Amino acid sequence: MERQDAIWAYFQNQAPxxxxxxxxxxxxxxxxxxxxxxxxxxxxxxxxxxxEQMAKEQGLAVSSLDLDANTVQRIRAQLGVDARxxxxxxxxxxxxxxxxxxxxxxxxxLDHDSMLQALSEIRRVLVPGGYFIxxxxxxxxxxxxxxxxxxxxxxxxRWGHLQSxxxxxxxxxxxxxxxxxxxxxxxxxxFSALNRKGKMVSVVKLILWKLGIYRGKCNLVFIAKxxxxx
Numbered sequence: 001m002e003r004q005d006a007i008w009a010y011f012q013n014q015a016p017x018x019x020x021x022x023x024x025x026x027x028x029x030x031x032x033x034x035x036x037x038x039x040x041x042x043x044x045x046x047x048x049x050x051x052e053q054m055a056k057e058q059g060l061a062v063s064s065l066d067l068d069a070n071t072v073q074r075i076r077a078q079l080g081v082d083a084r085x086x087x088x089x090x091x092x093x094x095x096x097x098x099x100x101x102x103x104x105x106x107x108x109x110l111d112h113d114s115m116l117q118a119l120s121e122i123r124r125v126l127v128p129g130g131y132f133i134x135x136x137x138x139x140x141x142x143x144x145x146x147x148x149x150x151x152x153x154x155x156x157x158r159w160g161h162l163q164s165x166x167x168x169x170x171x172x173x174x175x176x177x178x179x180x181x182x183x184x185x186x187x188x189x190x191f192s193a194l195n196r197k198g199k200m201v202s203v204v205k206l207i208l209w210k211l212g213i214y215r216g217k218c219n220l221v222f223i224a225k226x227x228x229x230x
Contacts, residue, residue: 022104025188025219026051029102030058030221031131038099038131044088045106046126049075056081063098065091089117096127103134105219108161115163119177128228132178138185138220165220178224187218 028050031040039061043051046066052075055062064083068070072083086092088106101122107115122132140161147158170183187209189202205216 021190022047022190023050023054024190025104025135026054028186028188029104029135030054030060030219031059032133033100033102033131034058035138036100036131038096040096040099042091042093042101042125044091044101044103046071046075046083049078051102051104052079052081052083063093064151065093085144089114089121091121091125092094093125096130097132098125098132099127100133101126103132105132105137108136108140108163108165111162115173116176119173123177123226126226128226130226132174132224132226133222135186135219135221136163136165136170137161138218139166167220170222174222174224177226179227180222180224182221182223184221185218186221187216 033055041055041060041062042064042065043055044065046052046068047063052062052064056079061176062081064072064075064081065086066075066083067085067087067089069085072085075081075083084092088103088110103118103122107118109142110118119132126132142157142161142164145158145161146155148155167183168183173179174180174183187206189206191199209218
């Protein structure tokens with residue numbers, strides 16, 4: 001996975017503050033879960049454990065999957081979550097166990113073949129009628145974040161992103177595995193993570209984005225459902 005393990009082991013253990021801006025996005029996904037009266041949740045990609053903490057505060061039965069053993073151990077100790085180390089292409093949970101699987105800012109880290117394996121696994125662990133909910137960066141220009149290693153000369157995306165998604169591309173990919181309910185761009189702002197100037201700038205950008213004037217970075221939200229058995 002192009003050394004994805006090393007990238008996220010660093011951010012999750014050495015720089016967990018880098019996930020502070022995800023709160024608004026993750027809170028939105030939890031609201032969508034609660035709206036559908038879902039309870040047994042698998043979160044893929046622990047990060048700083050923000051989703052797990054929010055989910056438990058809302059009374060959800062949350063489990064986690066992550067690449068990094070230290071992150072898995074930390075979330076088990078802190079929150080008592082059933083966290084397991086592993087890859088999304090081989091999810092170490094039983095068939096038809098979860099009401100909903102969440103993958104927020106995950107799929108862009110997978111190449112095409114790995115992503116298809118992951119979607120098949122997500123469908124496997126969902127109960128019939130269960131949901132797959134998450135986000136990816138919206139229409140990201142991958143070239144803008146390419147950096148070069150000063151030691152080996154290799155070029156790579158600074159966050160390990162391998163794919164970019166449009167609304168139509170996401171709908172097309174998901175529709176091979178799920179019944180797609182919604183795919184739409186949305187801009188999330190975690191104001192608590194910003195200083196006063198940052199909050200003012202973000203308010204202006206958010207207003208302009210809603211008016212269709214500003215086309216800055218945002219996320220693509222997807223909500224899809226595993227069909228019930230006939």
